[in-house]
Structures are given as structure tokens and as C-alpha cells.
Amino acid sequence: MTESDVAYGAKSKYTEVKARAYANRDARRNIPELRLVARAFQLIPKPASVLDMPCGGGRVTVLLGQLGYQISAGDYSDPMLQITRETTAANGLKVDVFKEDIEQLSQRDKSFDAIICFRFFHHLPNAELRRKVVGELCRVARRHVAMSYFNPKTLRALEQEIRKLRGRKLTVFNTSLAEVSAYFAEYGFRLVKNFRLDLINNLHLAVFERVPR
Numbered sequence: 612m613t614e615s616d617v618a619y620g621a622k623s624k625y626t627e628v629k630a631r632a633y634a635n636r637d638a639r640r641n642i643p644e645l646r647l648v649a650r651a652f653q654l655i656p657k658p659a660s661v662l663d664m665p666c667g668g669g670r671v672t673v674l675l676g677q678l679g680y681q682i683s684a685g686d687y688s689d690p691m692l693q694i695t696r697e698t699t700a701a702n703g704l705k706v707d708v709f710k711e712d713i714e715q716l717s718q719r720d721k722s723f724d725a726i727i728c729f730r731f732f733h734h735l736p737n738a739e740l741r742r743k744v745v746g747e748l749c750r751v752a753r754r755h756v757a758m759s760y761f762n763p764k765t766l767r768a769l770e771q772e773i774r775k776l777r778g779r780k781l782t783v784f785n786t787s788l789a790e791v792s793a794y795f796a797e798y799g800f801r802l803v804k805n806f807r808l809d810l811i812n813n814l815h816l817a818v819f820e821r822v823p824r
Contacts, residue, residue, distance in 0.1 A: 630690035634668030634698070643808060645674050648729060651757050651806050651816050652678065659724035662751065664713055669695030669706075671729050676704040683723070685711030713744055718751045725755035729816070732791075733761040733783045741786065742794050749798035749821075756800060756819045761785040765813040785813060795819045 625633070648671055655661075657679050663672045666684035672695055676682045684695050684706055692708055699706040711717060713731070726748050735741045748756045762768065763785035775781050792802050800819040808814040 625688040625691055627690045630668070630688060630694055634670075634691075634694045641670055644730075644814070645670065647806055647808050647814075647816050648674060648727065648757070649678065651804075651818050652680070652727075654803055654818050655680075655725050655755050655757070659754075660722075662718070662723040662726045664711060664716070664726055664728055664748070665691070665731055666695050666708070667691055667730070669698035669708075671727055672706060672708075673698055673702045673704060675727065676706060677702070680725075683707040683709075685709055685713075685716075687712055713747060714740070716747045716751050720750050721753040722751050724753050725757065726752045728756065728758040730759055730814070732758055733785070736784055738790075741790075742797070745791075745794040746798055749795065749800055749819075752821070754821050755803075756795070757816060758791070758819070759814060759816045760788075760791050761813040762807070762815045763787055763813070765807075766811045767813040771813075788815070788817065791817060792819075799824075 652675065658681065660681040661675055663675065663682060663684045665686040666672050667686065668691060669684060672682055672684045676699065686692050686695065687710065689710065692710060696708050699708070728748055732741065732744070735744060748758065761783060768785045771781055771783070788805055799822050801822050803818045803820050805815055805817045
């Protein structure tokens with residue numbers, strides 16, 4: 612295991628049991644988040660090739676495939692990849708599903724019109740990793756990157772800080788939109804629009820686009 616592997620648990624925690632448990636959670640919990648993704652992708656015109664990275668159990672992969680995007684899916688977890696293959700096949704979708712390390716993507720520059728990175732960025736504990744991940748997403752995206760993050764100026768984030776003060780170890784990290792936007796600006800992308808899940812949750816989804824040169 613490398614130093615990077617132990618920097619954040621999300622990279623290595625999804626064993627077969629944990630991956631299945633995550634993928635099989637109450638489907639009703641997915642509805643608001645999938646609506647959020649659908650709203651954000653109204654800004655990304657079709658036809659477009661899209662990479663879902665990391666794809667987890669494939670719920671976003673299926674949504675975007677059903678919306679008419681040419682969707683591919685990557686993840687570091689082998690169990691998650693298998694679940695995505697099963698999920699997309701069950702929904703009648705033919706999707707290219709492959710193993711990828713988001714810190715060092717194997718894809719060529721500008722390989723996809725857009726990339727969706729959903730419910731991952733909040734696992735990254737420091738600026739170095741965040742900048743590295745954003746850099747890889749921007750390198751591989753031809754035009755758009757849609758990325759979720761946990762906003763610190765929310766009631767849910769305040770609850771997390773209170774638990775932290777009480778001695779509870781947190782495994783998620785909140786980042787401001789200004790911080791996230793600054794990473795993207797380093798790689799020539801600008802914010803198009805920021806979406807929030809609701810008034811309480813800290814989950815936000817921001818759409819960035821490459822600045823024409």
C-alpha cells in the first residue's frame with residue numbers, strides 16, 4: 612500500500628461486503644441526489660462522451676446513460692466495478708467499465724467531452740491531493756467537469772464540526788466553493804454554475820468549463 616492509499620480511506624475501503632452494502636442502500640436516498648445530477652447536466656449539451664469517475668455502484672452512470680449521454684465508468688475498487696457492470700447491464704446499457712486511479716488517470720488528454728465526479732472530493736484530506744485530482748479531471752475533460760463537494764457553510768457542516776469538537780473523528784472534509792474554484796482556475800477552467808442539494812445538506816455540485824484560448 613502506498614502513502615497515497617492511506618491518505619484517505621475511500622480509496623481502499625470498499626471491500627466486496629462494503630461495496631455491496633453501499634450499492635444496496637435504500638434507493639429512496641438516491642432520488643434527490645440523482646435529480647441534482649440531472650439538473651447540472653442540463654448545462655452539458657448532447658451528444659457528449661462522459662466519464663463517471665469514480666463510478667461507485669453505477670447509479671450516476673445509469674442515469675446519464677438513460678439521459679442519452681455516451682457514458683463510460685471508472686473506479687479504483689474492483690467490487691464497485693463489478694457492481695457497476697451488473698447495474699448497467701440490468702438497465703439495458705452497454706457501458707465501458709474499467710479500473711482507474713483518479714490521482715493518475717490512464718486516459719489521454721481531452722479524452723471525454725465531460726467528466727462527472729460525484730460524492731468523492733469530500734474524502735480528500737488536504738490541498739495537495741485535491742489539486743492533484745482536479746488537475747487530472749481537467750486534463751482528461753475536453754470541455755466540462757461536474758464535481759460535487761461538501762460546502763462548509765451549511766447546517767450539516769456545522770453539525771459535523773460540533774461532533775468534531777466532542778472528540779469524534781471525521782472522515783469527510785468540507786471545502787468552500789472559492790477553494791474548489793481556485794483549483795479549477797489553475798488548470799484553465801471556470802465555474803459555470805453551482806447547485807446545492809437542499810438548504811440543510813452540505814452536498815453541492817459545481818459545473819466547470821474549459822476557458823477557450
